Amino acid sequence: MTRWQPDPDEILLARCGVSFATGVAAPVSGMRWFRDTTRRDIQDVLPGWPAGPEFTARTKNESRLREGSKFGAGFLLAATLGVLESLAGSGSTGNVSRLGQPDEPQDEVEDFPVMWAAPGTLARALPWQLDPGRRPDTTRTHLVVTDRRVLVLGLPADREAPDDEVLWETDRADISTAKRMKFSQYKVDFKLVFTDESWVRLAGWNTNCRDDVTRPLATSPELVAVGALSEGQQRAVTELLERQKGPGDLVVSRRPSGHFLADYLRTNTIDPDYGISSDFCLMGAEGEDVPFQEGDL
Structure with missing residues (x-):
């Protein structure tokens, strides 16, 4: 069993549980996509990635029915359709009252890419184990931030048997932006933008996880x-x-x-x-x- 340690001249700043994020707006709830810069799906061409779940965004009518079904009665559904239609027409859903207005509706309501990457860019090299839809239930992933590097570790979901594996790493200087995403259930989502303009949307285990890893990445400490x-x-x-x-x-x-x-x-x-x-x-x-x-x- 091995526990990852920074180099002797390296300072650990954060180590937190993260995964690829998951959509919360009704058309994309529970979904995520991996895109190139023309919005083509690239999950089948990412090297070494196993097959994962296929998602299709819901239409406005499907979103309306999904929201309306919560009421459990036809006349209540009919009464709410007008409200839901106006929300859907604005690119929003019933989630808006709870989560606020999306900052990036094209990537948070109409679509939900968690990877945006042209061929050869850094985001494409991220490990498939970050995807909750692909990795086993017995595996977890941590994002590590030091004063020099950013790493993704894979490890078993057993606190009594730590066994870290380095799945990916890059220089701290390769990340240009770390942005906390407001339109996120429980406020756990954040976006890492690389210097080559590729990006990923990740989610911390909780808000503290998100804040711990983004704080040293948003500004060099x-x-x-x-x-x-x-x-x-x-x-x-x-x-x-x-x-x-x-x-x-x-x-x-x-x-x-x-x-x-x-x-x-x-x-x-x-x-x-x-x-x-x-x-x-x-x-x-x-x-x-x-x-x-x-x-x-």
Whole structure:
């Protein structure tokens, strides 16, 4: 059994459970597609990928019936069709009241690509194990972010028998954008855009997973040594460490807002579903607690 470890001169920033995302708007609910830049399906030409489920987006009428069936009575269905028709006509569905307006309706309501990749681009090299529709139920996938690299690990869904396999990796510099996607059930979806303009839409195990991996990818972290912190900041870090119950790794960074984030990664415990959990404190110049600002977390 093997547990992945960063190189001696490498700093681990996050390790969290992720998979390819899944559509939530009624026409694409439960679905995902792998596309080239002309919207052709490419899942059958991705090298080494096993066969997976085939999806067809629902028509407006199918979406209406799916929503209306929740009421369980014909007259209620008839009464709601007009409302649902107006929502569907705007490229939205009944999900909108719950999830808000999609930022990218062509990729969130009309279609739901989780890979957008021309031939030879980085996104096409991602492993098929990220797809919940292909991988066995006994397997999980984690996204690892360090100060140098981004990796995908495969591992068994057994916390008593960790056995990491590196399925894919790329340089941190190959990712140009990490964007949290608002139109997402439970707020777990995010998009990674590579420098070659290919992209993937992934989902964290929960919101914390999404935030942990996107934070160091959205902006290159400005890492700070504990010895370079002010006396007040060092006291705040000491208090953070004193409340920990097991070994782990401390990472301190200066955020885009100017605040300082001390993040304690509980690296001794790796959950197959979640990954590595953490505890943190966000502080000002003298170690005082500060309110969150854009880019802090």
